[in-house]
Amino acid sequence: xxxGELSRKSGVPVPTIKYxxxxxxxxxxxxxxxxxxxxxxxxxxxxxxxxxxxxxxGMPLSAIAEVLEAVDDPEQPVHMVLGAAAIRxxxxxxxxxxxxxxxxxxxxxALLARRGWRVGPDNPAGRSLAGxxxxxxxxxxxxxxxxxxxxxxxxxxxxxxxxxxVRRRVAREDLVESVVVGTVLGEAMFGALRRLAHVxxxxxxxxxGEGEEGAGRK
Amino acid sequence: xxxGELSRKSGVPVPTIKYxxxxxxxxxxxxxxxxxxxxxxxxxxxxxxxxxxxxxxGMPLSAIAEVLEAVDDPEQPVHMVLGAAAIRxxxxxxxxxxxxxxxxxxxxxALLARRGWRVGPDNPAGRSLAGxxxxxxxxxxxxxxxxxxxxxxxxxxxxxxxxxxVRRRVAREDLVESVVVGTVLGEAMFGALRRLAHVxxxxxxxxxGEGEEGAGRK
Numbered sequence: 001x002x003x004g005e006l007s008r009k010s011g012v013p014v015p016t017i018k019y020x021x022x023x024x025x026x027x028x029x030x031x032x033x034x035x036x037x038x039x040x041x042x043x044x045x046x047x048x049x050x051x052x053x054x055x056x057x058g059m060p061l062s063a064i065a066e067v068l069e070a071v072d073d074p075e076q077p078v079h080m081v082l083g084a085a086a087i088r089x090x091x092x093x094x095x096x097x098x099x100x101x102x103x104x105x106x107x108x109x110a111l112l113a114r115r116g117w118r119v120g121p122d123n124p125a126g127r128s129l130a131g132x133x134x135x136x137x138x139x140x141x142x143x144x145x146x147x148x149x150x151x152x153x154x155x156x157x158x159x160x161x162x163x164x165x166v167r168r169r170v171a172r173e174d175l176v177e178s179v180v181v182g183t184v185l186g187e188a189m190f191g192a193l194r195r196l197a198h199v200x201x202x203x204x205x206x207x208x209g210e211g212e213e214g215a216g217r218k
Numbered sequence: 219x220x221x222g223e224l225s226r227k228s229g230v231p232v233p234t235i236k237y238x239x240x241x242x243x244x245x246x247x248x249x250x251x252x253x254x255x256x257x258x259x260x261x262x263x264x265x266x267x268x269x270x271x272x273x274x275x276g277m278p279l280s281a282i283a284e285v286l287e288a289v290d291d292p293e294q295p296v297h298m299v300l301g302a303a304a305i306r307x308x309x310x311x312x313x314x315x316x317x318x319x320x321x322x323x324x325x326x327x328a329l330l331a332r333r334g335w336r337v338g339p340d341n342p343a344g345r346s347l348a349g350x351x352x353x354x355x356x357x358x359x360x361x362x363x364x365x366x367x368x369x370x371x372x373x374x375x376x377x378x379x380x381x382x383x384v385r386r387r388v389a390r391e392d393l394v395e396s397v398v399v400g401t402v403l404g405e406a407m408f409g410a411l412r413r414l415a416h417v418x419x420x421x422x423x424x425x426x427g428e429g430e431e432g433a434g435r436k
Contacts, residue, residue: 011399018360048358056357077425079368086267086416117418125413132406139274140266141399143383150379151404153410155374159415160370163423165361179416181359186369187349187412191405193370198304200335205381206297207336 001156004031005182006039010047017047023061025050025068029042057089057180071172078175085176104133105144115152151159162186221247224257228265235265241279243268243286263391275307275398289390297392300384303394304401308342320352325363333370380404 007014020026026046029037033042044174049071070084108130112119119126136144166178225232238244244264247255265298267289271282288302289295326348354362384396385399 041262043343048421050380052357056353066430070369077424079420082307082420083417086413090423092411112414113417117414118421119414119417123414123417124409127413128405128412130401132291132410135274136399136403136407139270139399139403141396142401143386143404144396144400147379147404148407148411151376151408152415154376155408155415156412156419157315158369158372159412159419160390160414161365165365167362167423178359178362181354181357182362183413183416184360185350185354185357185359186365187409189347190369190412191371192343192347192350193366193373193409194377194380194405195304195308195401196330196335196337196341196347197336197370197373198380199341199343199398200333201273201374201377201381202297202300203336205385206300 001039003037003039006043006144008052010053018127020047023065025061025065031048044102045171049177050172052177052180053085053089056184058184059088063088067176070092078172080213081172082179085179087152088122089180089183090128098135100137100139101130104130104137107133107148111148111152114149115156123179158190176213219257221255224261224265228262229402230269231236232266238265238268241283243279245284249281252278263389267391267395269399270395271303271307274402275303276402277306281306285394288333288395294362296390299390299394299397301377303397305342307401316352318352318355319348321355325351325366329370332367333374376404376408 001009003014003017007017010017012020017026021028021215026043044180046068049068049083050064053059053067054061058066062135067081067085073081076084094106108126109121111117112126128181133145133148136142137141162182165182166175169178170209219227221232221235223256223418224230225235229236230238235244239246247257248262251316266280267286271277271285273277285299285306286305288299293301294302326344327339329335329347330344351363351366354360365369380400383400384393387393387396
């Protein structure tokens, strides 16, 4: 297809497509005449991935370039590519240096060991978790940390469904795209559901009898 | 106790305590002499709540004043007070007006009916969820919406644990404080756990054999 059709199909304006080619994010089309190039499904897929990393993942172009490099490197095993994408959409949090943070890091290490999760000790999500646990201790809500295993169990079931969704893809671009979409939008989806479930649980606990919607749990 | 001790115990500077009293967020102490007032445990609890709403919930003082009004109104049933706090820490999202949003709102209504959740049709978390579903459809990942019920089940189990944690409190201030802490820090905790569980699930799916940590699931 010509660049105009690629633009229509992907929703990305022609000048932006040309910019991505110049920046090395998108391979150039195959020249069919001195000033005309042909693009294929691979270009369309790559454009979709760039837009997902940009719009959904909120990633800067430099980080997108790194992820694409991992996608294009045939030596990189799939789970390393997925990990590279996931790490780059996770905002790096400042190191927590309070007295509670050593305790929190130990709690995270113990949790990983207890559940047998294969996660490196320096994973950014592990550092985020330690930061949250330290904040709970500081706020005088260390008791909330007792819910860690119940939360972890729920996270396991959600993550394994996420992975099943991702594994339906074959092309590495599509795999990475689903990871980004699933991680970012999935997190927002779970957050909204949890707040809805709070409303319901609180109505049941404190209201007594049927709620204003009058619907019982089926 | 005197204001200096209240400040030490709560970690809130004396001028800030005086400011909260002037703004009506904290009741004045009982005057024991023309220029000395005595404060009690109720003041300390109220200060903790204000700090939690401010620091953890990120709420503006005007919203904090509204929540405190609900806390202080003996006519307000507990679950309405908790709801008032929860709604005010949820950022209001702009109404989604794309063609996908009508479909998404119907998906949310169907989910609430299916699970028998007692949630009003205009709950902000329901609108957030509809926004996420619309974004998934727009990104060409409508298939991810199939995971909705599995996510909802995980959210139910987490929310009911959250509520058990909250219900250990007796004073309304403490109840509201736990809701704020649990909602905000609990969301961050789950997000980090889900990302860790992704790393593990992906290593198991794509790596084969034992991971670099060499630990099997126990």
